[in-house]
Amino acid sequence: MATDYYQLLGVARDASPEEIKKAYRKLARKFHPDVNPGNSEAEARFKQIQEAYAALSDAEKREQYDRFGSVDPSEAGFDPFGGARGGPRSRGGVHVDFGDLGGTGGFQDLGDIFGNIFGGGARRRPAGPSKGEDLLVQVEISFSQAMQGASVTLPVQRKVECTRCHGSGTEGTARCSSCRGSGTVVSTERLKVRIPEGINDGRRIRVAGKGTEGSRGGPAGDLFVRVSVREDPFFKREGDDIRTTVPITFPEAYRGAEVVVGTIHGPVRAKVPAGTNSGRTFRLRGKGAKNMKTRTFGDHLYSVEIVVPKVQSPAGEDAARKVSELYGEDPRKGLPTGLG
Numbered sequence: 299m300a301t302d303y304y305q306l307l308g309v310a311r312d313a314s315p316e317e318i319k320k321a322y323r324k325l326a327r328k329f330h331p332d333v334n335p336g337n338s339e340a341e342a343r344f345k346q347i348q349e350a351y352a353a354l355s356d357a358e359k360r361e362q363y364d365r366f367g368s369v370d371p372s373e374a375g376f377d378p379f380g381g382a383r384g385g386p387r388s389r390g391g392v393h394v395d396f397g398d399l400g401g402t403g404g405f406q407d408l409g410d411i412f413g414n415i416f417g418g419g420a421r422r423r424p425a426g427p428s429k430g431e432d433l434l435v436q437v438e439i440s441f442s443q444a445m446q447g448a449s450v451t452l453p454v455q456r457k458v459e460c461t462r463c464h465g466s467g468t469e470g471t472a473r474c475s476s477c478r479g480s481g482t483v484v485s486t487e488r489l490k491v492r493i494p495e496g497i498n499d500g501r502r503i504r505v506a507g508k509g510t511e512g513s514r515g516g517p518a519g520d521l522f523v524r525v526s527v528r529e530d531p532f533f534k535r536e537g538d539d540i541r542t543t544v545p546i547t548f549p550e551a552y553r554g555a556e557v558v559v560g561t562i563h564g565p566v567r568a569k570v571p572a573g574t575n576s577g578r579t580f581r582l583r584g585k586g587a588k589n590m591k592t593r594t595f596g597d598h599l600y601s602v603e604i605v606v607p608k609v610q611s612p613a614g615e616d617a618a619r620k621v622s623e624l625y626g627e628d629p630r631k632g633l634p635t636g637l638g
């Protein structure tokens with residue numbers, strides 16, 4: 299039985315929180331004990347699914363879990379170091395978490411157990427090749443970078459084989475002075491990562507083979523880049539749609555007008571029909587954000603907001619009186635005045 303949480307839920311390692319939730323719900327319904335009375339296999343599966351979801355639905359726990367890939371849950375309780383070992387470090391705005399050097403408890407401490415900086419004595423390591431650890435870095439990008447796609451260069455710290463001793467940890471009979479006997483050194487690589495157009499906040503990008511180097515000829519782990527997207531003061535994303543507010547004047551609302559609506563694809567000339575109320579929302583098809591999966595674009599939704607002129611003057615007073623005569627009846631007529 300697979301104990302990899304992603305495999306248990308049948309989702310990709312870069313699955314979005316929504317995808318994880320959806321997969322969990324589907325499986326939970328299928329294996330729920332109420333649906334499978336007396337079926338101990340389903341019950342065991344249900345427990346595993348819950349365990350996987352508990353870890354992957356919590357951003358912090360998921361991050362911790364991702365650093366070590368598959369973890370045997372029976373070993374999860376084994377924590378000889380008791381946690382509290384410094385958190386993620388920050389370098390020039392990019393948070394670089396480095397596998398088995400950080401840790402605040404829980405799964406993170408498994409890095410200390412599995413990793414080799416403490417000699418790896420707590421775990422029976424297989425003699426054959428083993429895959430390197432996955433690494434997670436975070437990067438923050440602007441809203442426009444997310445909408446248009448971007449290429450970012452990240453400083454990524456990886457453990458690589460010591461070139462002085464070629465990983466043996468020794469120089470003749472002495473301990474290698476470069477890696478102090480560990481056989482590995484930390485190298486900072488500037489890695490160029492392409493951010494696809496339309497990326498959602500919190501999404502992960504997998505860069506294969508850019509994690510920690512494997513040992514005894516094993517493949518390198520993967521690098522996961524978690525992308526957080528800064529908010530834009532004007533454009534708001536909702537799913538694949540983009541929402542904005544467009545201010546219009548009273549005469550434009552009354553008579554109708556052609557206005558320029560700013561979209562993430564550039565300006566679009568759009569019509570406001572005569573007699574448009576404040577708050578009315580219009581749709582520009584295909585002018586929204588790109589969906590990374592379907593490669594189609596969402597819509598741009600703009601709501602108009604009638605702006606009242608600021609300057610108070612006798613002419614304005616006169617105009618306002620004339621406008622008020624245009625209302626056939628009290629716009630609040632028929633509205634309830636309370637709960638009764």
Ligand SMILES: [Zn+2]
Nearest residue numbers: 460463474477
């Ligand atoms: Zn060395």
